Amino acid sequence: MKTIDALARGLEVLRSLDERRGQSLAELHRVTGVPKASLLRILDTLEQGGFAWRAIGDRRYRRRVSLIFRPGIDDALLGIGEIAAPFLESLRMKVIWPSDVLVHRNFRMELVETSRRQSALNVAVYAIGYRVEMFLSAPGRAFLAFCSDAERAAILADAAAHPPQLARARQVLAGELPAILGETRRLGYASRDPLFGGTEDKPMHVHDDGIDAIAVPAVANGKVLACVNLVWPRKYRLKAQIVADHLGDLQDAAGAIAAAAARAPKCSTE
Template sequence: MGEDTVRSVARALAVMKALQRLGRAGLAELQRETGLPKPTLLRLLQTLEAERVAWRAQGDGLWRPAFELTPSRVLQPAHQRLVAHALPALEALRREVVWPSDLAVPDGSAMRLLETTRRASGLAVQRDQIGHRIDLLRSAVGRAYLSACSEATRAALARRLARPLGRPAAELAADLEASAAETRRRGYAERAPGFGGGDAPIEEHDDLLAAIAVPIVAARGPVLGAVNIVWLKRFDARDAIVRRHLPQLLATAAAIGEAAGRRGPQVPAT
């Protein structure tokens, strides 16, 4: 793709974003919004109209978007910023530890995989797709996230999850408090016994992995998510990994939280 083509794509996206922001606009208003020369802007609009992503109403002569550009739930703008802050730290951690790490963020009553170094590690570790939903209550990243949340947040999650789990909300809330306290005492979270990485029972689905995780807390703001170290559980390496690498994992989470808190808006609230 040539430089002119790349510039044209960027300009077309700028026009679409301006149309979406304004709702409807004439050529002069779009020129003020985008800073593009009028002949260039008109060619772009005519191309967008031909591709049916923008249209000009005959009644008022104004341009409108034919559809909306919306960020995906998996990777919203705040997520993109968090990934940008996190990737250098995650890669540095992988080089030191060898075993890979995952970055996960809260998404309603689950966690969502936002980034991972599993591919870069070159190890025979199962690779989940980016955007994969992770069990909040049984995964290491979910338990790490919950340990750093406020009691009110945990109580709200207990109320949300109680009915699907068929449990009294007060009982589930008490379990979450106990789990969070244990995670804080230990200094890291690990998977619940019998959790195989998926929704199905471990007898039906087992990714053969073990993990420890710690929360990511912004320097000025909320709990952003969690980061882990994963390894093949047949190596029975938890004690060695905790002893050798927990300080590095904690430092990585702190570095991500500090960078994210210093450089703009946080991950969307759930």
């Protein structure tokens, strides 16, 4: 029986997209053997048909999470990044500063989408899947402040069993955390610790990504689905101005992401 060559090529590309880390155009070309010009047309067709998407954070192509009949936890979390992408881009166009969306997984915050690459501003860029510590980062503190008591207790129990590598994180855990979380709830946003350089294993004098950040939770049906931040170079000392001018915009974006995720079966809020 004669096959439809164009359809066969499209299915081969779609099969190759079944990888959570995503693939670049060059990688897909190497794996499938489809010429790049044809590959671009196939990918455009798959995107328009709702079968594939291209993350703004790393420009890699992925098949849509909604195509998975029985999504696992990683698929559900990545689906929040897929949903968040247009809201992040709209937020960046409005406030200039880029943002990340992070979800809680295995006692860390995990990056699932970011608009940093689209920004002309000089800020450090982390790959999708980058894991962020809980007690010094703005997203980690936002999650801890607004998550359920059970989730918070589990995170603290893990930290007690596996103490953080950073001395500053251990100091926060030893006595400062309740006040930090109380202030976060009062203000409605979390702030990055001024002594946090961006990694969970290197102190600031060894590694400093040079950014500052605030973050808010994306909440649906009483559950924190993700946290959304705004980031900017710390040297500009803009926190007070950004809070005054753009906290409402950040909260609106987080609310829109949560509402869209709540409507999507793959991002269950149960």
